[in-house]
Each structure stands twice: as C-alpha cells, then as structure tokens.
Amino acid sequence: MTTAFDPGAAADRATAAILHDTLHGRERGVVVDSPPGAGKSTLVVRAARELAAAGRRLMVVAQTNAQVDDLVLRLAAKDPELKVGRLHSSDADAYDPALRELPSVTLSARPADLAELPVTISTAAKWAYVKAEPWEHAIVDEAYQMRSDALLAVAGLFERALFVGDPGQLDPFSVVGAEQWAGLSYDPSASAVSTLLAHNPQLPQHRLPVSWRLPATAAPLVSRAFYPYSQFRSGTGPGERRLAYGVASDGSGPDRVLDEAAEAGWGLLELPARHTPRTDPEAVGAVALVVRRALDRGAVTSDEQSPVPAPLTPSRIAVGTAHRDQAAAVRSALASLGVSGVTVDTANRLQGREYDLTVVLHPLSGRPDATAFHLETGRLCVLASRHRHACVVVARAGIAELLDDHPSTEPVRLGATAGRPTTRSSPTWPNTAWPGGRRAIPSRAGGGPRIRGRATRRR
Amino acid sequence: MPLLSTLARLEAVRAGHARPLATVRHRHLGAEPLVLVPLTTAGEAGAPLGAMLGTDRHEPRILVIPQPRDRDLRWEFLGELARLLMPHIESYADAVEPAERTETDPETGRKTKVEAELCVDAPQIVVPSRAGIEYVRLLGRSMRFRRTAEEDPENPYPAPSQVPLLGRWFTHLAERSRVPGSSMLLAATDLLSRHWATGQSNLEDQHLGSLLAWISPPEGVTGAEWALRMELGRDQDGQLLCPPAGPATDPAFDNRLLAPAIAKFDAARASGGPRDGDAVRLAERAVRKLVVSQMENTWWQTWEAIDLLRTLPPGERTEERWTRDRWSFTGHRDRVRAGEPPQPRRDDAVTAAQKLATRETEQVRLDAQEALDDPLVMAGRRFAGEAFAGEVTEVAMEWSEGKRPRPRPLLTVATEDRPQLADEGGGKVFRSLDGRQQAFEFVRREEDGQLVLRVLDKMGAGREPVAGSVPEKGDRVCWTLFEHDARGGPKLPDPENTPWTHGGPPGSATAPALDAVTDEDLL
Numbered sequence: 001m002t003t004a005f006d007p008g009a010a011a012d013r014a015t016a017a018i019l020h021d022t023l024h025g026r027e028r029g030v031v032v033d034s035p036p037g038a039g040k041s042t043l044v045v046r047a048a049r050e051l052a053a054a055g056r057r058l059m060v061v062a063q064t065n066a067q068v069d070d071l072v073l074r075l076a077a078k079d080p081e082l083k084v085g086r087l088h089s090s091d092a093d094a095y096d097p098a099l100r101e102l103p104s105v106t107l108s109a110r111p112a113d114l115a116e117l118p119v120t121i122s123t124a125a126k127w128a129y130v131k132a133e134p135w136e137h138a139i140v141d142e143a144y145q146m147r148s149d150a151l152l153a154v155a156g157l158f159e160r161a162l163f164v165g166d167p168g169q170l171d172p173f174s175v176v177g178a179e180q181w182a183g184l185s186y187d188p189s190a191s192a193v194s195t196l197l198a199h200n201p202q203l204p205q206h207r208l209p210v211s212w213r214l215p216a217t218a219a220p221l222v223s224r225a226f227y228p229y230s231q232f233r234s235g236t237g238p239g240e241r242r243l244a245y246g247v248a249s250d251g252s253g254p255d256r257v258l259d260e261a262a263e264a265g266w267g268l269l270e271l272p273a274r275h276t277p278r279t280d281p282e283a284v285g286a287v288a289l290v291v292r293r294a295l296d297r298g299a300v301t302s303d304e305q306s307p308v309p310a311p312l313t314p315s316r317i318a319v320g321t322a323h324r325d326q327a328a329a330v331r332s333a334l335a336s337l338g339v340s341g342v343t344v345d346t347a348n349r350l351q352g353r354e355y356d357l358t359v360v361l362h363p364l365s366g367r368p369d370a371t372a373f374h375l376e377t378g379r380l381c382v383l384a385s386r387h388r389h390a391c392v393v394v395a396r397a398g399i400a401e402l403l404d405d406h407p408s409t410e411p412v413r414l415g416a417t418a419g420r421p422t423t424r425s426s427p428t429w430p431n432t433a434w435p436g437g438r439r440a441i442p443s444r445a446g447g448g449p450r451i452r453g454r455a456t457r458r459r
Numbered sequence: 460m461p462l463l464s465t466l467a468r469l470e471a472v473r474a475g476h477a478r479p480l481a482t483v484r485h486r487h488l489g490a491e492p493l494v495l496v497p498l499t500t501a502g503e504a505g506a507p508l509g510a511m512l513g514t515d516r517h518e519p520r521i522l523v524i525p526q527p528r529d530r531d532l533r534w535e536f537l538g539e540l541a542r543l544l545m546p547h548i549e550s551y552a553d554a555v556e557p558a559e560r561t562e563t564d565p566e567t568g569r570k571t572k573v574e575a576e577l578c579v580d581a582p583q584i585v586v587p588s589r590a591g592i593e594y595v596r597l598l599g600r601s602m603r604f605r606r607t608a609e610e611d612p613e614n615p616y617p618a619p620s621q622v623p624l625l626g627r628w629f630t631h632l633a634e635r636s637r638v639p640g641s642s643m644l645l646a647a648t649d650l651l652s653r654h655w656a657t658g659q660s661n662l663e664d665q666h667l668g669s670l671l672a673w674i675s676p677p678e679g680v681t682g683a684e685w686a687l688r689m690e691l692g693r694d695q696d697g698q699l700l701c702p703p704a705g706p707a708t709d710p711a712f713d714n715r716l717l718a719p720a721i722a723k724f725d726a727a728r729a730s731g732g733p734r735d736g737d738a739v740r741l742a743e744r745a746v747r748k749l750v751v752s753q754m755e756n757t758w759w760q761t762w763e764a765i766d767l768l769r770t771l772p773p774g775e776r777t778e779e780r781w782t783r784d785r786w787s788f789t790g791h792r793d794r795v796r797a798g799e800p801p802q803p804r805r806d807d808a809v810t811a812a813q814k815l816a817t818r819e820t821e822q823v824r825l826d827a828q829e830a831l832d833d834p835l836v837m838a839g840r841r842f843a844g845e846a847f848a849g850e851v852t853e854v855a856m857e858w859s860e861g862k863r864p865r866p867r868p869l870l871t872v873a874t875e876d877r878p879q880l881a882d883e884g885g886g887k888v889f890r891s892l893d894g895r896q897q898a899f900e901f902v903r904r905e906e907d908g909q910l911v912l913r914v915l916d917k918m919g920a921g922r923e924p925v926a927g928s929v930p931e932k933g934d935r936v937c938w939t940l941f942e943h944d945a946r947g948g949p950k951l952p953d954p955e956n957t958p959w960t961h962g963g964p965p966g967s968a969t970a971p972a973l974d975a976v977t978d979e980d981l982l
Contacts, residue, residue: 186962195960199959
C-alpha cells in the first residue's frame with residue numbers, strides 16, 4: 001500500500017525528533033542537515049524558544065552579522081516577550097538599526113551586559129573573543145559554512161550544542177594553502193561539522209526532508225545533483241507554483257527562454273561557444289535583457305499561499321554570478337536598460353536568500369579552463385537553489401567539452417574524504433551541461449569511501 | 460592571475476624578455492645568505508645524493524654520497540651537513556638586542572608588554588627551487604626524531620651528533636617558509652617570479668634555468684629561444700646542457716652516467732679493498748665528479764638570481780617582516796635551549812588552527828604592504844578596483860555633533876579609477892599618512908562621478924585638525940579599500956583545553972597518540 005507523501009507531516013516528524021534529541025538527548029551535540037529553503041531558520045527560532053522555555057541559558061552562533069540580525073528579528077517577531085541579547089562588535093555599523101526598535105532586544109558590545117539574558121546571539125568571530133562561564137546550550141547556525149578553527153575558538157563556551165546547516169552550499173575556504181593538514185580529523189580549513197563528526201561519530205544526525213522554497217520542478221534535480229546522501233522533496237506539488245506573462249513572446253531568445261522557464265521551472269539561454277573574459281559583454285547583456293523582458297512582459301506569480309496572481313516585482317528577482325566583477329558588470333548593464341531594484345550578487349552573498357525568479361550566469365561560461373573555484377559544486381548549488389518559481393541560466397555553449405577536457409586531478413590525500421566520481425550531465429535536464437556533482441561527499445560520517453593509511457617505509 | 464600580471468606576461472612574449480612585476484624588492488635579502496643546493500636519489504624518498512652549500516660563491520662546501528642507498532654513508536653525510544650548517548645557524552643565536560613582546564597575562568587575561576631579547580639577525584637560506592624547500596622539510600622530518608649517542612647510549616645505531624638538532628632547525632625553517640612574506644628559507648625561482656613576469660607559464664617558471672633565460676638572455680637571443688635551450692638542450696651524449704635545479708636529477712644522467720659510476724663504486728668496495736684504498740677512492744671520486752657537474756650550474760644560477768634581486772632597492776616594509784622572522788628564529792632558539800622535544804609529526808588541533816590563522820593574517824598584511832611599498836603593485840590593485848588615486852577638488856570643513864565637536868572634513872575627489880564602492884555610499888577607505896593608516900568614510904558618488912569622502916581620524920585631539928593631516932585642494936592621493944595592517948585572530952584555547960568537538964585534550968580517549976622516538980628515519 002502506498003500513501004501519498006505528506007510534506008507537512010514529514011517535516012513535523014523531523015522537527016519533533018530534532019527537538020527531542022536537543023532537549024532530552026544524552027549526547028552533547030545534534031547535527032541537522034538542511035537542504036535549501038527547508039525551514040532551517042524556522043527550526044533555529046523554534047529550538048531557541050523551546051530551549052529558553054526549558055530554562056537553558058542559550059547562546060546562538062551564526063556566521064555573518066546579517067545572519068545574526070535576521071535571527072534576532074525573527075525571534076522577536078515570533079516571541080516579543082523573550083529577552084534576547086545581541087552581542088555586536090564596536091564598529092560603527094555593527095548591526096541592523098532596525099534592532100533598536102525592538103523592546104525585547106538588548107544591544108551591547110560587552111558580553112557582561114548580556115550575561116543574565118536567556119538568549120544571546122552573535123557571530124562566531126565575536127564569540128571567539130568572549131571569556132565567560134560556559135553556556136548550557138548553543139545553537140550553531142550555518143555550521144557547514146563555519147570553519148573548523150572557528151568552532152575550536154568558541155567550543156569552550158558551551159556544554160551542548162545543536163548544529164544546523166546546509167551541506168550542499170559553498171565550503172569554507174582559506175586564502176592560504178592548508179594542504180599540510182588535509183586528512184587530519186581537525187583540519188582547520190575544513191568545515192566545523194566534518195571535524196565535529198570525525199571526533200564524535202555517535203552524535204545523532206537529522207535532516208529536514210522538505211524544501212518549502214524550491215518548486216516541484218527544481219527539488220528532484222537539486223536533490224539528486226547536490227544532496228546525494230540526504231535526499232529531499234519539494235513542499236509543493238506540480239503546478240502549485242505558476243509563473244505567467246501578461247505580454248506574449250516576441251520570439252526572441254530571452255522571451256523564449258522565459259517561456260521555457262515558466263513552463264519547466266528551468267531555462268537555458270545558450271550563447272555561441274567562445275572563450276571570453278570573465279565579464280563577457282554578450283553574456284552579461286543577455287542576462288540583463290532576460291531580466292528586463294521578464295519585467296516588461298508583466299510577469300505574474302501565484303503559489304500555494306496566494307493563488308491570486310501577483311505581479312513579479314524587481315525585488316523578487318535576483319541575478320547570480322561567480323565573481324564580483326561579473327556582478328558589477330551586470331549591475332551596470334541593468335542600469336543602462338533602466339532596471340533598478342533587482343538583486344545582483346555573487347553566490348557567496350546569495351547564500352540563505354530567496355527570490356521568485358533567478359537569472360544565473362554560469363560559472364564556466366566562456367572559460368578556457370576549469371579551475372577548482374569554478375568547478376566547486378557548492379557554488380552551482382547556491383545559484384540553482386535560490387528560486388521559488390523559475391531559474392534561467394545563461395551560458396556559452398561548450399561547457400560539456402570543457403569539463404571533459406579538464407578531468408579532476410586533485411591529489412589523493414591520506415585520510416581525506418574522497419570525491420564522488422564525476423557524472424557530467426543530469427538526465428532530467430536535456431540540452432544542458434550541468435556538472436551534476438563534482439563534489440566531495442557532504443561531510444557526513446560514513447558518507448563515502450575514505451582512504452586510510454600511513455606513509456611509512458621500513459628498511 | 461591578476462590582469463596586470465597577465466598583461467606583463469603578454470608584453471614579455473612580445474618583447475622577448477621578462478618584464479618587471481615590481482619596482483622594489485619585496486623580500487628581505489641579508490648580507491650573507493647561505494645557498495644550499497641539495498640533490499636527491501631517484502627512487503627513494505629522502506635519500507640525499509649530494510649538496511653544495513656556503514655563503515661564498517667562490518668557496519662552496521661540497522658533499523657527495525657515493526652510494527646513496529647505504530645508510531651508514533647517508534648518516535655520515537647528514538652528520539657532515541650538520542657540522543657545516545649548525546655553526547652557521549648558531550652564529551646568529553647570541554647577538555641579541557633588548558625588545559618588547561606582548562604577552563597575555565594568564566590571570567587577568569590582559570595584554571602586557573614584557574622585556575625580551577631578540578636576535579639582531581637570523582640565518583637566511585636560499586635553495587634553487589620550491590622542490591628544494593620541500594626537500595629541506597623532508598630531511599628535517601627524517602632527522603629530528605633520531606637520538607645521538609649522548610642522548611641514548613644504548614642505541615646500536617646512534618645518529619651523529621647535531622643531526623637531530625639540524626632536523627629541528629630544518630623543520631622550523633621549512634614550516635616558517637609557509638608563512639607568506641617570510642624570508643628565512645627562500646626558493647630562487649619564487650624570488651625571481653615574484654619580481655619578473657616571463658612569457659612562459661607558471662609551471663615553466665619553476666625551472667630556474669629557463670626563468671633566468673627570460674630575465675637575462677644573452678645578446679641577440681630572445682628569452683623564449685634561450686629558455687627552450689635551457690629546458691631541453693642536450694649535448695652529443697644526450698645530457699642536458701642545463702641540469703635541473705634539483706633536488707631530482709635528470710633520468711638520462713641517472714641511467715647513463717650515475718648508475719654505472721655507483722656500480723663501479725659498489726664493485727670496488729665488494730672486492731674487499733680497504734675503504735680508503737685506491738680503487739674505492741677512485742670510484743668515489745668519479746661519482747663525486749658527476750654529482751658536482753649536476754650541482755655546479757645550479758649553484759651559479761642561484762647566485763645569479765640573488766645578484767639580480769640585489770639590483771632592486773628593498774621595499775620599505777620588508778624589514779618589518781624580517782623582524783617577524785627574527786622573532787620566529789629567537790623563539791625556536793629558546794625552545795631548543797629550554798630542552799623542549801622536537802616538533803611533533805603532526806600538529807595538534809590548536810597548533811594547526813594557530814598556524815593557519817598566522818598565515819592568513821600574514822597574507823593579508825603582505826598583500827597590503829607590497830601594494831603600499833610599490834606603485835606597480837598598487838597599479839594592479841587600482842586596476843582591480845581595490846584602490847584608487849585621485850585629485851582632491853574640494854575640501855569642506857565639518858564637525859561631528861556632540862559636546863566636543865571633532866573635525867570631520869569632507870573631501871571631493873576626482874578619479875579616473877573605478878573603485879568597487881557601492882553607489883549609495885558606505886564603507887571605509889584608507890590612505891597612508893607618514894606610514895600610518897588614516898581612515899575615510901565613503902559618503903557618496905556625485906552625479907559627475909566624483910567621490911565624496913569624510914576624514915575620520917589622525918587629525919589630533921583639538922577642534923581644528925593638525926596641520927598636514929587633511930589633504931588639501933589639488934593634492935593627489937592614493938586610497939585603498941583594504942586596511943594597511945592585519946589584525947591577528949582571537950586567542951585559541953590551550954592544547955590541554957582542546958574542546959570535545961576537536962577530540963578533547965591530549966591523552967584523552969579520542970585524542971591522537973603522541974610521537975615516539977624512532978631508531979630509524981621513519982618518513
């Protein structure tokens with residue numbers, strides 16, 4: 001007998017199990033893998049409230065000031081009574097000025113001012129400077145983006161912790177070489193979760209099974225390509241999200257790709273193969289034109305929350321690129337087309353954000369080579385999982401050939417997690433060259449083959 | 460690769476010789492660098508074949524092992540290497556000057572200044588290539604866990620005296636060389652390719668001979684032609700005209716010349732003659748002659764590289780970085796003198812994190828300092844939108860609000876550069892004022908493209924800014940979007956307080972085991 005998949009019930013079961021382990025479990029840590037848009041922030045807010053209600057003194061660690069401010073705002077919105085401390089740096093614009101309006105929030109650069117509060121929130125960088133009696137519990141948000149050495153600096157501050165993060169996004173990185181520690185369980189340049197699980201493999205690990213952001217057209221593809229070890233599904237069924245236009249197509253490339261994207265959830269605008277500089281003027285222009293046409297054609301969206309079609313505003317559109325200079329070029333191209341209010345940013349900065357329509361400049365478009373930076377699948381994953389309705393990719397032809405010409409030749413390191421064999425393109429997405437997963441296995445204990453051994457030699 | 464370096468490489472191709480990437484020397488070069496040219500044996504890791512070393516190019520000390528697989532001969536070689544190198548390293552250990560060091564008080568957690576001694580200079584070793592640095596590390600690792608007869612009289616195979624000590628110093632030098640901007644152990648190829656752009660790839664730049672061929676080709680020959688000859692040219696016997704800079708040797712040399720010579724040496728020894736007998740000595744001399752023929756060229760080329768670098772004036776901030784090297788030398792000297800054990804085979808979690816943090820801080824500092832020291836490097840940063848130069852077209856005095864108004868003048872700047880600043884304003888930019896960093900707030904971009912900046916500090920304590928602290932109309936100033944110095948990271952826990960997330964303190968169930976003393980050179 002098969003029963004229909006009930007996303008709401010599945011998500012509730014997962015949340016209940018996570019909260020049970022966090023509040024009543026015996027282990028010192030709980031790890032939660034969350035795919036894009038699976039309600040990670042909601043989970044963090046709920047866990048924070050329940051821990052505070054249980055009388056546990058709580059610290060929350062996030063990675064950026066924007067993430068911290070966002071969490072504080074969400075907590076205050078959900079529970080205006082809960083006293084929250086926002087520990088900030090002494091810089092002039094250290095926090096969102098909107099926080100000053102919240103009566104339940106205390107702002108301070110000194111930990112001592114916040115010591116009595118039930119919940120204190122700050123960035124990992126700021127926590128690292130705090131010297132105090134340990135907190136009973138911590139929530140570490142975006143733990144896969146946190147580097148192992150950052151966790152080392154703050155782990156002495158808490159007794160127990162809930163680690164929440166998205167294993168498919170960009171891995172942390174270092175501007176200097178860290179190869180000498182590759183394969184060590186506590187490699188300081190690795191993610192905090194991989195170190196944590198290497199030393200504490202018995203910790204309970206959970207995953208959120210439903211992406212509420214990604215539409216039914218995107219979830220299966222993103223899940224298979226980037227989350228092979230923690231599959232997830234979309235919260236909405238086929239046809240529940242609709243994108244339509246008030247003006248018919250004029251038959252041009254941008255219009256046709258927009259129609260395709262409205263229909264299929266994905267669209268690829270392929271330009272002729274060519275080696276170009278990073279800020280390929282033709283590709284940048286095409287990206288800007290797609291955005292302009294989406295607005296000109298009066299795009300409207302409807303979804304499970306508001307079935308009445310609503311106009312797609314510039315603020316609900318994002319353009320994603322790999323490099324900052326590409327983002328700058330797209331911004332000026334948009335300005336010259338008279339478009340304003342559209343978010344244009346790099347994958348790094350789009351992490352954790354959500355839009356209705358995204359237009360992506362493929363990281364490998366026009367490149368003569370494929371470097372580790374451009375092959376990093378976390379980057380592709382971020383770019384391909386920001387949308388609620390549709391994603392249009394702009395790329396030059398020839399990416400498949402480029403990938404074939406540059407097989408991954410990373411040196412094998414003892415003890416390091418091995419990469420997954422390359423599967424070049426995704427069968428559900430014809431006519432595209434999406435490298436479905438040139439990624440080291442997401443760092444889950446036992447998630448993949450490990451090579452062990454000692455480089456010893458006897459006489 | 461930054462766009463400006465790419466451009467320099469393209470220009471080098473067109474010009475037929477290397478183009479400068481710097482107008483000053485960005486690494487410290489001491490009065491008496493020691494050049495070390497090591498060679499290794501094919502097929503066995505860490506089996507040295509020979510070495511040429513010294514501070515005087517006309518009087519190199521030459522060591523050769525006639526049978527590199529003979530462990531007794533190898534330890535004899537390493538003992539001799541230690542005997543030659545340790546006095547050089549130790550000669551820097553006793554000349555000290557008083558200095559201050561910042562220490563954290565364990566009880567209060569406050570940072571306090573502590574009187575300390577600092578060695579006035581430190582040894583500097585130049586090897587031909589990056590592989591040479593790796594080889595120094597490898598030798599360090601093979602030597603530092605050995606014990607000498609004095610330390611362990613029971614050991615049937617004690618290491619020659621000072622060998623473990625040299626192992627510790629080699630390890631320290633090689634570890635230090637991973638810190639960006641450090642100059643205690645340098646590779647000639649890295650030094651040259653930092654300062655000159657050739658018309659070949661980065662990979663080819665690691666060949667010392669062809670790198671030099673691009674920088675100073677003979678009259679009438681292009682760098683490309685000469686580099687090709689240096690890389691591939693062979694004589695009538697099939698031997699390379701320019702032997703590789705090592706430590707690996709050319710296979711054609713190994714197979715056709717070296718292997719037969721070593722076989723003759725083995726045969727001479729096997730025939731039962733005394734070690735100093737004529738036949739053995741003749742065979743030994745033949746091997747030596749061959750090995751020297753492979754090292755000699757590299758020896759001269761390394762000195763040529765040093766000469767080329769001496770033609771550039773030192774960058775203003777290289778001395779500050781060298782002072783950090785001196786601290787590092789002094790610190791290791793103190794650890795050795797205090798009788799601490801050799802560096803562990805693997806870093807513990809805290810040490811690894813500390814090293815990574817130091818290197819990241821130093822990389823940021825190096826990037827900033829090179830740009831401030833060198834207009835050519837700064838041009839690259841301006842090109843990338845990370846800095847801008849412009850002329851001050853207007854200065855308007857303003858004051859901050861509050862009981863004691865402080866000067867906050869507004870500058871309008873005309874620039875042709877395109878800094879990556881947000882159009883709506885926000886963010887800080889910096890300029891160097893008498894070597895100190897002065898901060899400005901980016902206020903807005905005017906309609907005509909001019910930038911409006913607000914001076915934030917370094918104007919004195921009074922109501923009026925100190926003379927010279929605010930740029931005047933008509934001044935040309937270079938601002939950077941990056942800070943001029945790097946802040947170190949937070950203090951990490953002591954290793955004995957390693958948290959549970961990282962395996963707990965040493966000795967706990969999940970912590971890695973400690974190193975054992977070895978009676979052979981486990982690599």
